[in-house]
Amino acid sequence: MNIHNEINSDIKFLAKSEIRLKILSELYDRPNSIHGLVKRTNINYSSVSSNISKLEQNNHIRKIKHKYHINPMTKIYFKTLIDFKNTVDIINDYNEFWDKHNLDQLSIDSIKNITDLKESTLVETTPIDIYKTHNTIKNELLQSMSIKAIFPYLHPDYPQIIESVLENNGKIELVIPKSIYSAIITQIDMKLRRESSKNGRLKIYPVNNDLKIYLTICDGSMSLGLFKNDDSFDQNRILVSNDEKSHKWAENLFKAIKEDVMK
């Protein structure tokens, strides 16, 4: 095993104690005294004080005029540790979404930046609204002027959605399996399709490879759907988000998958 493939003892030292992590997260935001920390965290004086000494001994914090300051290097270490914590939170918060699903087409980069999705919402169908996931995406698509999408299967609504966006002078970029290519394009008005392709507003990339991911990027939102491990698409859940970070995350993933399946 590679030498740096092991958790180093500093990580262990920090991760071992919730109290130390809490103290560091307070000092990360602003310097504080022991009394101030006791007040902010509700942790008792002796615990705060003994952990402060341990942090000081290990060179993570330093006292300047009654107040403890986090050292700049520890600030970076702590940041990366909290990033890992946020990752674990995202995995747990959307457990139903990831668990027993196929993640093969998520790029390693997109997995490493998965905390960018922390503002997302998990949309699930309900017995009284079994098309909730599809309808959520459909509404976003119809209102969008620019769409990038990976459609791994054909839904009968897609041709009309594409037509409607193109009629409104919108722009569409699609990655789809070769097997559904003709079924989609023959249902779009021929004149509109030719014109849009000619002026670059409609770009369709049919690919030979299996697509095991569903991704849409609209003007202000993104949505992500996965296949289950048994190879069926999970129509009951999607992750949607309308913040900038998720949008960027989705753009990068779209680019990575496009490059990967088209090589």
Add this chain to the structure above:
Amino acid sequence: MTSVQTKTELTEEYKNVKYILTSSMRTKLLLAVYESSKNLEDLRTELKKPSATILHGLKELENINLVKKTQKYYELTSNGFLLTTNMIKLIENWFSINKNKKFWNDHDLSDIPEDMLKSMYLLKEAEYENSTTSDLSNAFNKYIKLLSKSTELKIILPIYSENHFKHIIELLNESKVKNLELLVNDKILSSIKSNDDLNKNLMKNKKVKVKCSENNLKLFLTCSDNFMSLSLFFKDGLYDDSQILIGKDKNAMKWALNLFKFFSD
């Protein structure tokens, strides 16, 4: 006394991180099956631990749905794969910071955005060069040498240095550099404009795009088509020309480009 509620909340908040990161057995097992699925025999040989210890660790990971067993072989679940990929990122982040610890520790890092700090792993191949008492311009010379092999350049330039300008203009005039994007603050921009030579060769050169940044950035960043470099300021506010971090691999160049885009977009 710390109240029971505070304790419970704290424990809850960091529970998972603590559980994973503080056990060598659990982290080693995750890393071992990340490479490929393995049976007990493989794991015993790799980790050099008795079966009972390994099986105990595997059971713990199965219980929290990070590992699963399929026909005698242990592999990561989807959740386990997401978590372990990010645990490797954490390890590489720390490795990368520690590798050039002196460089980071010596300087003012306040202008490096938080998102860039989270992806320090991209710099794990980068190394820093020092000037020494016997070679005072080692860092500068290494930089100029790399610069001369570049055709595309994006630079955040926080200092007005005739020496740097001289070399950059030479490369532009020899047509070695085809495109140069320069991000400077308003003070440096007006200094460039008021120098006839620089005004002619930079501001009026079609190959050069000069952008003015509102921020008074304390980092000297170069993104080229074949390397990246970074020099920083001391904590007292003075520029340090004696140390330079250089990366020639794809990841380091990606990190630098992200940093450049962060300030130029």
